[in-house]
Amino acid sequence: MANILIIGAGGVGSVATHKCAQAAKKSGVFESITLASRTLSRCEDVARSVRARLGVDIDTARVDADNVPELCDLIRQVKPDLVCNLALPYQDLHIMDACLECGVHYMDTANYEPPDTARFEYKWQWAYADRFREAGLTALLGSGFDPGVTNVFAAWALKHELDEVHVLDIIDCNAGDHGQPFATNFNPEINIREVTAPGRYWERGEWVETDPLSWSMNYDFPDGIG
Numbered sequence: 553m554a555n556i557l558i559i560g561a562g563g564v565g566s567v568a569t570h571k572c573a574q575a576a577k578k579s580g581v582f583e584s585i586t587l588a589s590r591t592l593s594r595c596e597d598v599a600r601s602v603r604a605r606l607g608v609d610i611d612t613a614r615v616d617a618d619n620v621p622e623l624c625d626l627i628r629q630v631k632p633d634l635v636c637n638l639a640l641p642y643q644d645l646h647i648m649d650a651c652l653e654c655g656v657h658y659m660d661t662a663n664y665e666p667p668d669t670a671r672f673e674y675k676w677q678w679a680y681a682d683r684f685r686e687a688g689l690t691a692l693l694g695s696g697f698d699p700g701v702t703n704v705f706a707a708w709a710l711k712h713e714l715d716e717v718h719v720l721d722i723i724d725c726n727a728g729d730h731g732q733p734f735a736t737n738f739n740p741e742i743n744i745r746e747v748t749a750p751g752r753y754w755e756r757g758e759w760v761e762t763d764p765l766s767w768s769m770n771y772d773f774p775d776g777i778g
Contacts, residue, residue, distance in 0.1 A: 553580055553583035554582055554583065554632075554634060555632045555634075557630050557636065558638060559588050559589070559615065560617070560638030560639035560640075561589035561594040561595045562589075562594075562738070562739060564661060564696070568636065569598050569602060570605065570606070573585060573608040584630075587599065588612070588614065588615040589639075590617065592613070595614075596612050598612075613630070617646060618642075618643055618646055619646070623647060623650035624650050624654050627650060634656065635656050637658065637660040640662075640739065641665040641672065641742060642664075642665060644660055644677060645664055645677070648677065652684065652687060652689070656689070657689050657691070659690075659693075660695065661695055661700060663677060664677050671750075674693070674694075677693050697724075723771055725773050725777055748765070750762060750763060750764055751763075751764070
């Protein structure tokens with residue numbers, strides 16, 4: 553059994569905490585779950601929801617994910633086997649620094665972005681590879697939905713179902729009506745930054761970049777999808 557520290561109590565953090573609690577209840581994967589955020593009340597709201605739905609108790613804490621010493625104090629207090637970073641992408645490097653200092657494995661769902669520039673690159677986090685390797689630690693990056701789960705789906709299909717793959721398009725589908733003119737599945741600021749940034753895709757052995765929102769496509773999903 554393992555102890556996990558989840559940092560970030562937004563929509564993604566809430567879902568992940570509930571899923572970890574399910575795993576703790578069904579198979580005992582997690583012995584202890586701690587949810588931390590800059591706003592303690594949001595953590596406590598999630599904790600109450602987990603208790604009501606699953607009958608599982610989780611711990612909560614307040615932490616400033618931009619403050620490495622504060623992060624280290626919390627990590628040393630909780631003693632997690634894994635820190636799951638579900639905070640903002642701007643905070644990835646701070647949390648990675650804290651994990652290195654405290655000797656704890658790391659994972660996140662969104663790659664680092666500079667606070668003042670709407671773009672992400674893997675290079676800032678990949679620069680940590682040797683330090684994590686030398687410390688005997690794992691840092692699992694970009695393990696959200698897309699990239700993340702979609703990578704696993706694509707790899708599984710190639711390995712088990714398909715002989716060749718020539719074109720791979722990943723299309724996100726969401727159903728339902730939020731009752732709002734604009735609604736997102738994760739942090740609205742990050743979502744807006746993503747859709748207004750240049751697009752990039754791999755074609756014929758090289759990266760191709762497109763202007764933001766410069767082209768669109770229509771796709772009819774089968775009934776029941778989304």
